[in-house]
Amino acid sequence: MLRHPSFPASTVDSEDSLVDISTAPTTPDGSFSFSPVLQALKLQDALEDAASGRGKQSSTSLNAAMQSSNNGGVKNICCVGAGYVGGPTAAVMAFQNPHIKVTVVDRDPKRIAQWKTKHLPIFEPGLDSILRIARDGSKQFGFYNEPSRPGSLDSMSNASSAESECESQCGEHRDEISIPARTPNLFFTTEVSKSISEADIVLIAVNTPTKMRGIGGGRATDVTALEAVTREIAIHAKPGAVLVEKSTVPCRTAEIIQDTLRVHRPHQTFEVLSNPEFLAAGTAINDLLVPDRVIIGSSPTPAGHRAAAILASVYAAWVPRERIVTMNVWSSELSKLVANSMLAQRISSINSISAICEKTGGDIDEVAKSIGMDPRIGDKFLKSGIGFGGSCFRKDILSLVYLAETLGLDEVAEYWTQVLTVNEWQRTRFVRRVVRCLNGTLVGKKLAVLGYAFKPSTDDTRESPALECIKMLLEDCPREISVFDPYCEPSVVRDEIRKLVGDHVLKENGGNIEVYADAYQACSDAHAVLIMTECDQFRTSPPSNSSPKLGGLPPKQVKPKKTPVDPRPFQRLEPTESEILALQKYLASAYSVQDPLQRFENEPACEEGCEKCEGEMSKTVVLDEKRDERLDWAKIAYHLQKPRWVFDGRNVVDGEVMHSLGVRVEGIGKVGWGGIGGR
Numbered sequence: 001m002l003r004h005p006s007f008p009a010s011t012v013d014s015e016d017s018l019v020d021i022s023t024a025p026t027t028p029d030g031s032f033s034f035s036p037v038l039q040a041l042k043l044q045d046a047l048e049d050a051a052s053g054r055g056k057q058s059s060t061s062l063n064a065a066m067q068s069s070n071n072g073g074v075k076n077i078c079c080v081g082a083g084y085v086g087g088p089t090a091a092v093m094a095f096q097n098p099h100i101k102v103t104v105v106d107r108d109p110k111r112i113a114q115w116k117t118k119h120l121p122i123f124e125p126g127l128d129s130i131l132r133i134a135r136d137g138s139k140q141f142g143f144y145n146e147p148s149r150p151g152s153l154d155s156m157s158n159a160s161s162a163e164s165e166c167e168s169q170c171g172e173h174r175d176e177i178s179i180p181a182r183t184p185n186l187f188f189t190t191e192v193s194k195s196i197s198e199a200d201i202v203l204i205a206v207n208t209p210t211k212m213r214g215i216g217g218g219r220a221t222d223v224t225a226l227e228a229v230t231r232e233i234a235i236h237a238k239p240g241a242v243l244v245e246k247s248t249v250p251c252r253t254a255e256i257i258q259d260t261l262r263v264h265r266p267h268q269t270f271e272v273l274s275n276p277e278f279l280a281a282g283t284a285i286n287d288l289l290v291p292d293r294v295i296i297g298s299s300p301t302p303a304g305h306r307a308a309a310i311l312a313s314v315y316a317a318w319v320p321r322e323r324i325v326t327m328n329v330w331s332s333e334l335s336k337l338v339a340n341s342m343l344a345q346r347i348s349s350i351n352s353i354s355a356i357c358e359k360t361g362g363d364i365d366e367v368a369k370s371i372g373m374d375p376r377i378g379d380k381f382l383k384s385g386i387g388f389g390g391s392c393f394r395k396d397i398l399s400l401v402y403l404a405e406t407l408g409l410d411e412v413a414e415y416w417t418q419v420l421t422v423n424e425w426q427r428t429r430f431v432r433r434v435v436r437c438l439n440g441t442l443v444g445k446k447l448a449v450l451g452y453a454f455k456p457s458t459d460d461t462r463e464s465p466a467l468e469c470i471k472m473l474l475e476d477c478p479r480e481i482s483v484f485d486p487y488c489e490p491s492v493v494r495d496e497i498r499k500l501v502g503d504h505v506l507k508e509n510g511g512n513i514e515v516y517a518d519a520y521q522a523c524s525d526a527h528a529v530l531i532m533t534e535c536d537q538f539r540t541s542p543p544s545n546s547s548p549k550l551g552g553l554p555p556k557q558v559k560p561k562k563t564p565v566d567p568r569p570f571q572r573l574e575p576t577e578s579e580i581l582a583l584q585k586y587l588a589s590a591y592s593v594q595d596p597l598q599r600f601e602n603e604p605a606c607e608e609g610c611e612k613c614e615g616e617m618s619k620t621v622v623l624d625e626k627r628d629e630r631l632d633w634a635k636i637a638y639h640l641q642k643p644r645w646v647f648d649g650r651n652v653v654d655g656e657v658m659h660s661l662g663v664r665v666e667g668i669g670k671v672g673w674g675g676i677g678g679r
């Protein structure tokens, strides 16, 4: 049951929220007035400058002010939860704020140990470079502030002598930029209470899954982990520390946190902010470095606004001021659930239309393209497929449904439930189609599943649509289901299947599921290939004579990958970390060098007998190589059983190309091999 609101529900705050300069209320023990972070008056000046436009470049003005005010008084951040959100978020915060010590704590010692080595517990493109600088520190280095000369890396370490020679001959002067060394400012530990007790800001980034049993079971959010962390914070947080919900939580969770704090610390006041995370798996680092928006919800009091300003000061090191949006805490908590629900709703909407396409002759990619060109609709999240997976969409919709139910809004609950119903139906439709096309029986047949994670570019396998399909397919007793994913280590996939389906289904235990590190082995001799993720590696190249449809690229054609451009010359001779990162990316891509600026320190050595280094290393190398390699469909087709079938659950292969290889293709939202009303 929701409590009666004890905070007035204000409308979304204007910029003023961040620049409120009223004094903090005096608490019995004066915790606010002793809080270093709440005394960051220079920061307030900077924020006022930014809001009034006095600071020409808001980020520059804020950065400069924060340098002088020591990052608004924030010296120490603790992030509780070293998962997919906590790890990358803390890494980017530390990377962009070299003067703040960021400590990530987790109760799971294995996870913490992995974060300290080169074998990170998660795979995210770009994470490694950020982490190596924030966690390991970086060397002093330099470069010229002008685009590279052809064929030259132009880093100062090898250019200084050439410079003087060149200058003496042609008199040309080239600006040199020297970047000082950095000491490590990102740490990982299991010492939860100690780290909390030292922090000016505590981020809560623990898991908030769906409650499995009891009241609200199957719908409500399980806040057990959050409650445990809140208790730790209530006991150990230093007076005046700013507490931040980073986890996705039910609306009004801040009130529960406040309640716990009041019980344990009746004479002190803490501010609880909502700062939901919008990163997506596979693009987490880019999403964090260039966020569409940073939402900060606070209580509508001067102290709440001041706490929001403190957190904003940390983000302002790299996020433009206009993208930091403040609002009341309930709006902020709710907007995270709504954002995910709306994104998922678009997927279910387009998937519902895909079923109509299959029966009418429409092509779902063409429909999506044409409606997406209407700017009121937009072209994102209109990709039809076997439905959404991942750890969040389903649980967040369920949380919204539960909220609506508890508020007596049954029609609202029903509306959002339908998004989940269509999602499950879409997977079932796909599996039925496979079985129907294979003459209604899978007995004696081998099915190859390409893509196991819930989306490309991630090894996150939580709520994998592929696994849901595999479970249904197993009911029809195929001879073998072989699985390949370019981003997942086979042993991890095997462990997951073991945990979620049972030991007995794995081939090593006499079952019929085998996980391969090689796509060709997985597909060899198969009666059908099932594509489950939208991996670029699975795409076919378009036939050379294909003409663009609908005035643009045919939907299946691969967009060329963006090649980074040299970001130099920089406006200022003190470039930001983001600018240096852009340069590093450009040089790494242009010269195929891992550390073109030579700024990385050595990575920490693994403990002796590290199983990743020993046993799995060879597999990892194979996977790394496979990640960028496009599949040779001719080779796969050659080794398929006849008739050759490909069930394209993500519409990544070109029907014409596959047809020329003698393959029958069934795509989502497309008329299949048997024509309208076919199999």
Ligand SMILES: NC(=O)C1=CN([C@@H]2O[C@H](COP(=O)(O)OP(=O)(O)OC[C@H]3O[C@@H](n4cnc5c(N)ncnc54)[C@H](O)[C@@H]3O)[C@@H](O)[C@H]2O)C=CC1
Binding pocket: 080, 081, 082, 083, 084, 085, 086, 105, 106, 107, 108, 111, 192, 205, 206, 207, 208, 225, 226, 228, 229, 246, 247, 248, 249, 277, 278, 279, 280, 281, 391, 392
């Ligand atoms: N995974 C994603 O892409 C996104 C997730 N979110 C939200 O962020 C939150 C975290 O999600 P993930 O990082 O994916 O979860 P995760 O399961 O990967 O990580 C959570 C971590 O919290 C730790 N933890 C749990 N209780 C603890 C305690 N009492 N003390 C210390 N550590 C504790 C766990 O050991 C685990 O390592 C969730 O609320 C999720 O909905 C939000 C945006 C994106």
Ligand SMILES: O=C(O)[C@H]1O[C@H](OP(=O)(O)OP(=O)(O)OC[C@H]2O[C@@H](n3ccc(=O)[nH]c3=O)[C@H](O)[C@@H]2O)[C@H](O)[C@@H](O)[C@@H]1O
Binding pocket: 248, 277, 278, 279, 280, 281, 282, 340, 343, 347, 380, 381, 382, 383, 384, 385, 386, 387, 388, 389, 390, 391, 392, 393, 454, 455
């Ligand atoms: O709260 C979260 O956890 C995150 O959930 C999603 O991110 P994520 O689940 O990592 O990945 P998405 O890119 O959103 O994809 C989710 C699923 O939808 C599917 N999808 C996505 C887009 C589309 O057009 N069609 C489609 O079927 C994907 O294949 C995938 O299975 C949101 O995009 C993030 O903003 C949010 O922070």
